[in-house]
Amino acid sequence: xxxxxxxxxxxxxxxxxxxxxxxxxFMVIFLISGYAWTNRIILPLRSATYMHTHLxxxxxxxxxxHVLISTKFALARWRVGNERLVSGLLIIVGVISFCLVxxxx
Numbered sequence: 001x002x003x004x005x006x007x008x009x010x011x012x013x014x015x016x017x018x019x020x021x022x023x024x025x026f027m028v029i030f031l032i033s034g035y036a037w038t039n040r041i042i043l044p045l046r047s048a049t050y051m052h053t054h055l056x057x058x059x060x061x062x063x064x065x066h067v068l069i070s071t072k073f074a075l076a077r078w079r080v081g082n083e084r085l086v087s088g089l090l091i092i093v094g095v096i097s098f099c100l101v102x103x104x105x
Contacts, residue, residue, distance in 0.1 A: 012069050019066040026059040060101050068094045 029051060035041075036048035043051070068090045075086050 012072070016066060016069040016073075019062045019069070022062040023059070023066055026055060026062060029055060030059055057101070057105065061098065064094050064097055 032042060033048045033051035033055075036043040037045065037052050042048070072087060072090055075081065076083065080086065
């Protein structure tokens with residue numbers, strides 16, 4: 001069954017909002033763990049180090065999804081390019097970006 005563009009748009013808005021909230025949560029954790037790691041307070045050193053070095057991949061994932069969906073909406077508002085082509089290119093950019101991040105970890 002083919003989903004209408006309106007329903008897909010609503011789904012993307014919901015995903016975008018969830019990603020924004022997840023970004024907020026992970027940024028707070030990332031900042032607190034980094035502070036705790038460098039200053040040896042708030043959290044045990046081992047926990048702070050683990051959180052700061054292992055949760056960053058989730059931060060990158062939610063950041064990419066949030067930015068790419070927002071970019072899709074902005075380009076659609078500005079009527080830039082073919083919608084399917086833009087969506088495809090953004091997905092490719094997202095996959096390549098995430099793979100690059102994984103490769104440098």
